[in-house]
Amino acid sequence: MNKFPILKIVITHLTSRxxxxxxxxxxxxxxxxxxIFQAGVITGLQDFFIEKTINSTAHIxxxxxKNQKSPPILQxxxxxxxxxxxxxxxxxxxxxxxxxxxxxIVDILESYPEVDxxxxxxxxxxxxxxxxxxxxxxxxxxxxRKENRLFDLEKDMVSGSIIRLETVNNxxxxxxxxxxxxxxxxxxNITVVSPGGVxxxxxxxxxxxxxxxxxxxxxxxxxxxxxxxxxxxxxxYITDIKIKxxxxxxxxxxxxxxEARFTYTAEDWKQANEGIFSVFRIQNIxxxxxxxxxxxxxxxxxxxxxxxxIYEKMNDIAILKSIGYTxxxxxxxxxxxxxxxxxxxGFFGLIIGFMISWITSIIPTNIEGFVSSEYxxxxxxxxxxxxxxxxxxxxxxxxxxxPAKKASKIDPINIIRSQ
Amino acid sequence: xxTVLEAKQLNKYFTKPVEFHVLKDINLTIRSGxxxxxxxxxxxxxxxxxxxxxxxxREYDGDVLFNGIxxxxxxxxxxxxxxxKSIGFIFQFHYLLAxxxxxxxxxxxxxxxxxxxxxxxxxxAMQKLDLLGIADQAHKKINRLSGGQQQRxxxxxxxxxxxxxxxxxEPTGNLDSKNAxxxxxxLKNLTREFDQTILMVTHDDAFSAETDRQIQLLxxxxxxxxx
Numbered sequence: 001m002n003k004f005p006i007l008k009i010v011i012t013h014l015t016s017r018x019x020x021x022x023x024x025x026x027x028x029x030x031x032x033x034x035x036i037f038q039a040g041v042i043t044g045l046q047d048f049f050i051e052k053t054i055n056s057t058a059h060i061x062x063x064x065x066k067n068q069k070s071p072p073i074l075q076x077x078x079x080x081x082x083x084x085x086x087x088x089x090x091x092x093x094x095x096x097x098x099x100x101x102x103x104x105i106v107d108i109l110e111s112y113p114e115v116d117x118x119x120x121x122x123x124x125x126x127x128x129x130x131x132x133x134x135x136x137x138x139x140x141x142x143x144x145r146k147e148n149r150l151f152d153l154e155k156d157m158v159s160g161s162i163i164r165l166e167t168v169n170n171x172x173x174x175x176x177x178x179x180x181x182x183x184x185x186x187x188x189n190i191t192v193v194s195p196g197g198v199x200x201x202x203x204x205x206x207x208x209x210x211x212x213x214x215x216x217x218x219x220x221x222x223x224x225x226x227x228x229x230x231x232x233x234x235x236x237y238i239t240d241i242k243i244k245x246x247x248x249x250x251x252x253x254x255x256x257x258x259e260a261r262f263t264y265t266a267e268d269w270k271q272a273n274e275g276i277f278s279v280f281r282i283q284n285i286x287x288x289x290x291x292x293x294x295x296x297x298x299x300x301x302x303x304x305x306x307x308x309x310i311y312e313k314m315n316d317i318a319i320l321k322s323i324g325y326t327x328x329x330x331x332x333x334x335x336x337x338x339x340x341x342x343x344x345x346g347f348f349g350l351i352i353g354f355m356i357s358w359i360t361s362i363i364p365t366n367i368e369g370f371v372s373s374e375y376x377x378x379x380x381x382x383x384x385x386x387x388x389x390x391x392x393x394x395x396x397x398x399x400x401x402x403p404a405k406k407a408s409k410i411d412p413i414n415i416i417r418s419q
Numbered sequence: 420x421x422t423v424l425e426a427k428q429l430n431k432y433f434t435k436p437v438e439f440h441v442l443k444d445i446n447l448t449i450r451s452g453x454x455x456x457x458x459x460x461x462x463x464x465x466x467x468x469x470x471x472x473x474x475x476x477r478e479y480d481g482d483v484l485f486n487g488i489x490x491x492x493x494x495x496x497x498x499x500x501x502x503x504k505s506i507g508f509i510f511q512f513h514y515l516l517a518x519x520x521x522x523x524x525x526x527x528x529x530x531x532x533x534x535x536x537x538x539x540x541x542x543x544a545m546q547k548l549d550l551l552g553i554a555d556q557a558h559k560k561i562n563r564l565s566g567g568q569q570q571r572x573x574x575x576x577x578x579x580x581x582x583x584x585x586x587x588x589e590p591t592g593n594l595d596s597k598n599a600x601x602x603x604x605x606l607k608n609l610t611r612e613f614d615q616t617i618l619m620v621t622h623d624d625a626f627s628a629e630t631d632r633q634i635q636l637l638x639x640x641x642x643x644x645x646x
Binding site for chain 1: 466470475476495496499500501502503504506508510514515516518519523526527528530531532576580588
């Protein structure tokens with residue numbers, strides 16, 4: 001059949017009621033704009049965070065779980081079924097969180113083909129002091145070359161340089177938040193005190209800013225040797241092994257393998273950041289709920305306007321049917337009207353959504369949350385644009401189908417007789 | 420002469436607001452080339468009979484055969500095709516699409532039928548408008564035309580697919596006497612010069628007297644047929 005008259009009728013209907021048409025298009029436009037913008041901001045923030053996290057935490061970290069409670073030794077003698085045992089005030093054996101043969105484990109790990117780099121380290125809580133200010137934080141003893149290879153620390157340095165950690169005796173690199181809160185600047189001398197009571201004079205050789213606030217506020221780097229001195233331990237003592245893989249997606253599988261092989265806890269980066277990921281999941285659910293409700297509202301708008309249009313066009317429907325247009329033709333006319341509204345409204349929604357996202361991404365926002373960034377990181381993934389557009393079309397299609405179906409059922413005799 | 424339309428033992432009831440027997444045992448045959456009119460006082464069932472015969476109203480008892488096909492048995496899409504190809508309608512109120520031009524209105528049934536290319540169809544539509552003396556109004560919107568002009572556009576639209584029969588429901592009812600005369604003469608002309616079959620409902624005795632045959636209805640019954 002010739003599609004031309006239907007298209008012509010559709011266009012005439014849409015253009016003869018311009019204001020109605022524009023209002024219903026605006027409904028779709030608004031829905032799609034919010035979809036694009038919200039999805040872009042939320043996932044952009046998440047991507048930014050994940051990227052930062054992947055870059056600044058290990059894919060897998062091997063350490064000894066310090067929270068293991070030793071069971072009362074009496075349990076070995078008396079089985080639980082026969083005897084009740086109460087032992088108050090159980091204290092764990094004084095076991096240092098040392099990785100035994102840690103450096104050998106490092107050698108074994110380096111021989112894995114999947115492993116990109118390995119960095120042994122030890123860390124301890126410490127108090128950082130300059131003058132009267134004292135701030136607590138965590139000091140990491142690292143092989144700075146290996147650590148840099150894993151986390152590209154050099155890129156995040158705001159002043160000083162990482163290599164001075166090797167050349168300057170008692171050098172220390174401070175996180176930006178840490179240095180700010182104690183008022184220390186480059187080349188200042190500070191005192192670091194360990195929980196064991198060892199105090200060391202150290203010289204600030206660099207300041208580091210990753211963008212992850214929690215890390216920047218508490219972390220400091222020093223050489224393995226100096227940290228061992230602080231902790232008052234021998235030269236083979238290490239507490240953590242950080243591993244970067246060639247393929248980050250393998251981290252879960254390999255973590256299990258390492259755990260079984262070395263009998264220490266091996267945690268992959270997703271487990272380590274579990275809390276954040278569950279926040280993301282909730283965030284995503286909320287985002288999609290908002291988007292769906294906006295599209296529902298614009299869907300109802302289209303439904304209303306088309307229902308009204310059909311009421312107004314009763315005469316036209318009766319005429320078209322009496323001159324030989326079929327039920328399907330009539331349905332297609334109104335369905336096509338809905339889809340054109342959805343298509344044009346959606347198209348402008350994409351453009352406006354993109355423009356708002358783009359403007360937002362170039363306005364400096366200087367966010368200081370759990371990430372700090374000068375600009376909002378917005379996701380411009382075309383998949384969102386496609387999804388938003390399809391969503392809009394489906395919503396308008398459904399909203400248009402019901403009144404269109406109703407219109408196709410109109411019997412012309414009822415209209416003609418009532419005149 | 421060939422039979423176009425035949426009604427056998429046709430009965431029709433209205434159930435709302437109360438049951439009412441509108442058409443009673445109608446037996447009627449319309450032959451090709453006839454110019455027939457249905458006459459009678461208001462409430463005698465003239466329009467109802469026309470709607471039933473013209474396939475618009477399919478709730479009746481008995482048989483209505485169009486070219487030998489019983490209308491009630493037709494599925495919806497075949498009925499639509501039948502109306503498109505073989506039936507033309509002219510109503511008391513013009514029943515044109517108000518947002519379209521006169522030419523577009525005439526084109527609509529032809530485009531649906533799709534038998535001619537768009538150019539040929541447009542030429543044919545212009546011929547019909549010319550025949551009715553309103554070719555100069557072709558590109559005006561319907562609501563810019565006078566009542567008589569609008570009614571002539573509906574005649575052109577009814578003619579575009581060269582239907583077997585044209586049904587007219589009080590085609591002159593809404594017009595002043597001068598325009599009514601023009602419209603009626605046009606219809607009469609079609610039957611005389613183009614052998615067009617027309618069945619017309621009218622309450623104007625002067626016009627019905629000029630048709631080939633008058634079917635007189637009273638209280639839903641055919642009381643007199645003259646030809």
